[in-house]
Amino acid sequence: MPNLVAVVVAHDSAEALPACLAALAVEGVPAIVVDNASRDRSAEIAAAAGAAVIRNARNEGYGRANNAGVRAARARRVLILNPDVTLRPGAAEALLAAAAAWPEAGLYAPRIVEPDGRFFYQPRSLLAPYLTNPSGRRDPPEGDACAPFLSGACLMVERRFFLDIGGFDEAIFLFYEDDDLCRRVAEAGRALVHVHAAEVLHGRGRSSGSEPGRVFRTRWHQAWSRAYVARKYAVADPVLPGLLANGFKALLSGLALRRAGIERYGGSAAGAWAALRGRSALAREGLE
Incomplete structure (x- = not known):
């Protein structure tokens, strides 16, 4: 062995x-x-x-x-x-x-x-x-x-x-x-x-090739996982502040027609919102 x-x-x-x-x-x-x-x-x-x-x-x-x-x-x-x-x-x-x-x-x-x-x-x-x-x-x-x-x-x-x-x-x-x-x-x-x-x-960031929607999906999971572990260990819950801050930035990006900002901040807001509603990351990925 x-x-x-x-x-x-x-x-x-x-x-x-x-x-x-x-x-x-x-x-x-x-x-x-x-x-x-x-x-x-x-x-x-x-x-x-x-x-x-x-x-x-x-x-x-x-x-x-x-x-x-x-x-x-x-x-x-x-x-x-x-x-x-x-x-x-x-x-x-x-x-x-x-x-x-x-x-x-x-x-x-x-x-x-x-x-x-x-x-x-x-x-x-x-x-x-x-x-x-x-x-x-x-x-x-x-x-x-x-x-x-x-x-x-x-x-x-x-x-x-x-x-x-x-x-x-x-x-x-x-x-x-x-x-x-x-x-x-x-x-x-x-x-x-x-x-x-x-x-x-x-190589940082070279683990996976590019794919449509990758930024939104990545930011969704980053926000969701942060909320999950914070609650798991009873540390400061970042869900509501993250939802408000990123939701506002996503709105501004939408008004400015900045697609990159919509994907980035919209993904973070969506992940925080899912965590707030109790939706799991595995459910999002069809793994439950």
Whole structure:
């Protein structure tokens, strides 16, 4: 049984997958690609690269697809990463070394480098009240460090522990799955570790190809998921303020005939309105 298997969820990811899978192969990490009903050649590209492929008949969403991949993995640990993430040489080894050094931790994440060379580090999370940072001051770590939040773009976790705490929350279709997972890991008494020597490149926004209505749909789920996790953990509920602010901006965009603004702000307002009415994200996607 391998010590580490990668799980990659793909949806119209043919452009990004080759580099992602090639980097995993160089690191000696076998991959499972869960294809969320891609309309392009994502599944074929994954199979040709030697990955095991799970083909979903429809888009199951990020969390549900990742959970399926982790259940299928036969390894002590899993590396969950987006298709637009590529490992730099030595990244997998550094993550495994960190797990050996701090076996009591729950999640390990690499240093994420953006296309412009910037080191991505989120200084706060909606669901991390145990580390308040209202101004969002950004002080990235200069070495290995515990963190209140680790990005779901790339995470390593012990497979059994991930499944024991329920994996990603399957009520969420998209967005805030990582915040929710990090909160539950912390509540289980396990640390979240940033591993500075493990470096990955993140293409940001290249995980999926473009499709009509994508902006509206994305913003809908972002607003809905934020409201869902806020209520789940009894933190400040953003539904009504988000609905009013984005509804007003959508109205102004409509008066100015700005289609981009209508899609962006209209999607956010619609997601907040759905959350206020108690409609689920899975119902919107026909998955209930």
